[in-house]
Structure formats: structure tokens, C-alpha cells
Amino acid sequence: MVKQITIISGKGGTGKTTFVAGLAFLTRGKAVFADADVDAPDLHLILHPLKKKEEDLYISKKVVRDIDKCTQCNICGEVCQFEAIDSTDINFFKCEGCGLCVHQCPENALTLELVLSAQLFESDTRFGFFVHAEMTIGEGSSGRIVDQVKQKAKTIAVDNNLDYLIIDGSPGIGCPVISSITGSDLACIIVEPTLSGIHDLERILCVTDHFKIKAAVCINKCNLNLDNSNQIKKFCEENNKHIIGKIPYDEIVPTSIIEGKSVFEYKENPVSTKIKEIWDNIKKILET
Numbered sequence: 567m568v569k570q571i572t573i574i575s576g577k578g579g580t581g582k583t584t585f586v587a588g589l590a591f592l593t594r595g596k597a598v599f600a601d602a603d604v605d606a607p608d609l610h611l612i613l614h615p616l617k618k619k620e621e622d623l624y625i626s627k628k629v630v631r632d633i634d635k636c637t638q639c640n641i642c643g644e645v646c647q648f649e650a651i652d653s654t655d656i657n658f659f660k661c662e663g664c665g666l667c668v669h670q671c672p673e674n675a676l677t678l679e680l681v682l683s684a685q686l687f688e689s690d691t692r693f694g695f696f697v698h699a700e701m702t703i704g705e706g707s708s709g710r711i712v713d714q715v716k717q718k719a720k721t722i723a724v725d726n727n728l729d730y731l732i733i734d735g736s737p738g739i740g741c742p743v744i745s746s747i748t749g750s751d752l753a754c755i756i757v758e759p760t761l762s763g764i765h766d767l768e769r770i771l772c773v774t775d776h777f778k779i780k781a782a783v784c785i786n787k788c789n790l791n792l793d794n795s796n797q798i799k800k801f802c803e804e805n806n807k808h809i810i811g812k813i814p815y816d817e818i819v820p821t822s823i824i825e826g827k828s829v830f831e832y833k834e835n836p837v838s839t840k841i842k843e844i845w846d847n848i849k850k851i852l853e854t
């Protein structure tokens with residue numbers, strides 16, 4: 567049975583991708599990795615994938631007009647809440663594909679058509695299988711694209727008899743995050759010791775609790791503000807949330823990002839040591 571672990575954070579820039587790249591090194595040959603941060607993917611910058619297959623994803627719909635039928639009455643412009651259409655123009659970046667104008671047009675001049683939302687890539691990396699997507703500029707539907715990324719990665723995991731599907735989730739608490747954590751055996755939340763980080767942790771835990779996803783917390787850059795780190799620890803204890811580890815700030819992290827490497831591809835350092843400990847803790851939680 568493939569275990570699904572999703573790494574999330576209340577906001578971007580907490581060190582989620584550095585952590586995931588560390589797991590890629592530790593689980594090489596046993597896991598498939600999926601970048602579910604489809605709005606701003608960056609795991610590929612460290613994994614350097616060799617693309618094997620690509621697929622066009624047609625997910626969103628946009629309105630198109632048959633100008634031979636249109637009488638320029640502008641009813642469509644009056645009903646559209648997004649100011650995406652008027653009697654002469656359609657702004658595809660603003661159109662949400664809700665279909666209201668299609669139903670209101672008295673001449674049946676409007677229809678919804680599927681558009682290219684993203685390209686999905688299956689790749690090999692030096693650590694194993696990798697799936698990611700590149701969204702079309704201006705596209706929405708990121709939650710459904712995340713779902714496609716996960717489905718493809720799950721298929722690869724099952725077909726290759728892998729132990730883990732590890733997902734680099736989206737930051738925040740919106741649709742792509744919910745899509746990322748759906749079906750997870752564990753959501754690992756990376757939080758940094760700032761006041762906004764604590765606030766973001768509270769929000770993301772509301773999401774995991776709501777969807778009954780088991781969650782554990784990792785404090786990154788824990789040594790940068792010990793008071794806030796202690797506050798996070800206290801909050802987790804009060805709310806019965808497991809802290810699976812603390813990672814100190816170390817110059818190896820910016821260096822590894824600049825050089826496009828995992829922190830494990832350098833001599834042993836405090837960050838790689840802690841990520842290894844955290845991975846051992848994750849495996850213990852998955853066994854319970």
C-alpha cells in the first residue's frame with residue numbers, strides 16, 4: 567500500500583521545498599515525488615527532471631462567441647460579474663467559465679469551450695520518479711490540476727511498487743492545498759518561528775482537522791526566534807499536535823538552493839541531520 571505524505575505550509579518561503587528535496591534523497595528508489603504547488607512550482611529546480619512524457623490538460627472552460635449570431639445587445643456584459651465580456655470583446659484572463667452569459671444570451675451566440683490549462687510532465691530524476699505541471703499563463707483551476715498531478719504520481723507509485731507518494735503541497739489554505747492533502751496518510755506542516763507563521767499554522771491546522779487528515783508539525787529555522795519557537799511548541803501541545811522535529815537555520819540551505827542540490831549532497835550538516843531524524847519520525851507515525 568502506497569503511503570501518501572503531503573508537505574504543506576501556511577504560506578510560501580518556509581523551507582518546504584528544501585525539506586522535500588531532502589526526503590527525495592532519503593527515499594531514493596522507494597518514492598515518487600509530486601510537485602502540487604502548481605501555481606509556483608520549484609521542486610524541479612533541485613530535482614532537475616529528465617522529462618519522459620508530457621500531456622496536455624484541458625480543464626478550464628472559457629466563453630467564445632459566434633459573431634454571425636451576435637446582435638450586440640450587451641446582455642452578456644450586463645450579467646457578467648467579472649467584467650470579462652461586453653458586446654464586442656471577451657477578456658479570457660477574466661473569464662471564469664461560469665456559463666451565466668451563455669444561458670442569458672438571447673441569440674445562442676455564446677458557448678463554453680475547454681482550453682489548455684496546463685502541461686503535465688512525468689520525469690526521471692537522480693532520486694527517482696517525479697511528476698509536475700506547468701500552468702498556462704493566466705489559468706485558474708489549480709485545485710483540479712493538483713488532482714491530475716497526484717493521480718499520475720499515484721499510478722506511477724502503484725505500477726512500480728513504490729512505498730511512498732510524497733507531495734510538495736501548495737502554500738496557504740485554498741483549493742490547491744485541499745486538493746494536495748486529500749487522501750494523505752500524513753500532512754507534515756512546515757512552520758517558521760514568526761508571528762505570521764504561528765497564525766498560518768493555526769489556519770492550516772483548521773484545514774487538516776476539518777478534513778480529518780493526520781497532521782504533524784516541523785519548525786524550520788527554529789533557532790532564529792526561540793521565543794516564537796517555544797510558542798509554537800506550546801500551541802502544539804495544547805492542541806494535541808505532534809512536533810516531529812526542529813530544523814535550525816544554516817547557510818547550507820541558501821547555498822543548496824542556488825546550486826540546485828539537496829542539502830544531503832554536501833558533507834553532513836545540521837539541516838540534513840535534522841531532516842533525517844524527522845523522516846525517521848514520519849515513518850514511525852505512518853506505522854501507527
Ligand code: SF4
Pocket residue numbers: 631635636637638639640641642643652653654670671672673674675676
Ligand atoms: S448577449 Fe449574445 S447577442 Fe447579446 S451581445 Fe452578448 S453574445 Fe451578443
Ligand code: SF4
Pocket residue numbers: 628629645646647648649650651660661662663664665666667668
Ligand atoms: S462565462 Fe461567466 S465569467 Fe465568463 S464571460 Fe460569461 S459570465 Fe463572464
